Amino acid sequence: MTREVLLLVEKCSHCFSTYDLATGERIASVALPEFPHEFVTDTANRFAYVGHYGVEHSGISGPGGHTIFQIDIRSSKLVRSIDLSPFNRIHGLQIDAQDRLYALSEEKATLLVLDQPQTDTAPKRAVSSGGVKSHLFALSRDGQTAYCMNLLSHTVAKVRPWDPLFVPVLCSPGEKPEGYALSDDERTLYVTNRWSNTLAAIDTATMKVLRTAPSRGDATRLYRYRDGRIVVSNYGERSLSIIDQQTLAELAHVPTGARAIALSFHPVKPLAYVSLDDDRVGVFDMDRAEFIGYIATQREPDVSKVVLL
Secondary structure, three states: OOOEEEEEEEOOOOEEEEEEOOOOOEEEEEEOOOOEEEEEEOOOOOEEEEEEOOOOOOOOOOOOOOEEEEEEOOOOEEEEEEEOOOOOOEEEEEEOOOOOEEEEEOOOOEEEEEOOOOOOOOOOEEEEOOOOOEEEEEEOOOOOOEEEEEOOOOEEEEEOOOOOOOOOEEEOOOOOEEEEEEOOOOOEEEEEEOOOOEEEEEEOOOOEEEEEEEOOOOEEEEEEOOOOOEEEEEOOOOEEEEEOOOOOOEEEEEEOOOOEEEEEEOOOOOEEEEEEOOOEEEEEEOOOOEEEEEEEOOOOEEEEEEEEO
């Protein structure tokens, strides 16, 4: 018998948890060192890879963590820890179509690659992120191109992880770019600029800004739904905005009460799972643009993903 579950990092409970979507029950939790943040899964949903950022949020100083945790999803067991020293404050994570793992060291402004993450004990290659305080990044499906969000240098940098001679191409779409989403054809990169309170669309071929639009207060993360609409989490205003990707115009605005930290989409149903900082995950109906339920969680739910077990 199979069931749908929500995989969830609970940042301030310092664990990686699994929740039954039908009942909202927490099935299991894997204890981790303090403040894990981002995670990805391989294409078979066999393993999750969780980055150890090691501090509560980007505004806190300190060395942070230098490890990726490999977790068996079905057994909810920590398989091993991959030490990435001296690369620390591991935050952004992505995995490409060939299951190669990419990890961003915010402190060292370096994008790392593990060719075979199931067995690699260290990165196989590394390239500069092209900026300072590199927090998150978008990745092309083939893994050949990455777009690093550099919070402190206020740039987005196009880099080529597999081309050691490639010089990063920079774009400055606004102040403190953080949230990102690639269009389906990967020709356009959408970003949030937290300090500018703007959204921007960037041409990925030229790294030129195509258009900008005002955002609501402190638009932090940005997610592209499968029908092309974009969902923006307005951290400062405690709301979601649904955006038209062609014009960046707001189609709908939904107060969240608490601050939305992250969200993920159901792979088939018109649902999004919105992590809120009041220790709940909101179940959001994309067709009706409203919340239809909530899942009680442990402290500060963060990145999530729906999988079938």
